[in-house]
Amino acid sequence: MRKLIFGLFIAILPALGLAAGGGVPLDNIETDHTDKASLQRGVALFTNYCMGCHSMEYARYKRVSDDLEIPVELYEENLIFTGAKIGELMKNSMNKDMAADWFGAPPPDLTLETRLRGESWVYSYLRGFYKDDSRPLGVNNVVYANVGMPHVMVGLQGLCAVEPKIGVDASVEPLSGNINNADVCPEYAIEGSMSAAEFDQAMYDLTNFMSYMGDPIRVERERLGVFVLIFVAIFFVFAYLLNREYWKDVH
Numbered sequence: 001m002r003k004l005i006f007g008l009f010i011a012i013l014p015a016l017g018l019a020a021g022g023g024v025p026l027d028n029i030e031t032d033h034t035d036k037a038s039l040q041r042g043v044a045l046f047t048n049y050c051m052g053c054h055s056m057e058y059a060r061y062k063r064v065s066d067d068l069e070i071p072v073e074l075y076e077e078n079l080i081f082t083g084a085k086i087g088e089l090m091k092n093s094m095n096k097d098m099a100a101d102w103f104g105a106p107p108p109d110l111t112l113e114t115r116l117r118g119e120s121w122v123y124s125y126l127r128g129f130y131k132d133d134s135r136p137l138g139v140n141n142v143v144y145a146n147v148g149m150p151h152v153m154v155g156l157q158g159l160c161a162v163e164p165k166i167g168v169d170a171s172v173e174p175l176s177g178n179i180n181n182a183d184v185c186p187e188y189a190i191e192g193s194m195s196a197a198e199f200d201q202a203m204y205d206l207t208n209f210m211s212y213m214g215d216p217i218r219v220e221r222e223r224l225g226v227f228v229l230i231f232v233a234i235f236f237v238f239a240y241l242l243n244r245e246y247w248k249d250v251h
Helices: 002-020 036-050 061-067 072-079 096-103 113-117 119-126 196-214 218-247
Strands: 056-060 129-131 139-141 158-160 188-191
Touching (some): 036 072, 056 061, 061 072, 113 119, 129 158
Antiparallel strands (some): 158 188
16 A cells, blocks of 8 residues: 555656746656757766766766767766766765855755756746846746756846746737737846857756656666557457357356
8 A cells, every 4th residue: 555655746746846836837858858959968978067066977978978879988078077987876065054155055966957847847937047136146937936057048048127028829910910929038137158049948858858767768768668558458358259158158
């Protein structure tokens, strides 16, 4: 009974994570773990913009290098900044006590973040920062209110002067053909180096990589699932014929 309750809890954990976000509308995405180019861009973004504070200590560099088809020498040269060996866990060197003093709490490990909160939540959160002078770091987030994290992507996205329009689909005006809400930010306080579309793609790549880290065997699991279903279908035919043979003389 305890195992059943624990299994049910694990199954609904992502939904609980979404509920913890306060029911804020999200921009839904579908990740693709077979898109190696997207995953490679995602690991580069994570390493350069996230790993200074966040770790992924339940994964190893070598596994990521192999799965994403990045040569070991290239990975070590460009994506490991701590002097760690390729076979080590993906930890960072930030002191947790010092991080708690700076941000109010130590930055969490992100290996299972998409499993906890959901892929759409992470994608929306990454694009949801805006200027808020009342906050200690000068920014807030429409998905995670009063967040203690700085907007580390400000150089790419820029800084939205007002709350971004997260969870509002873009639409086309019938007469003029103008696209409404193509950019989640109506007004910028600081301009970034990327266009809105480029930043959306970058955050998709980052979320896609984080999704892969939370479930690195998803592609293999789904491939094996097809063979399992085929086996079940074939087995059903023989089981049906055997059952009919057993019961044909029963009146």
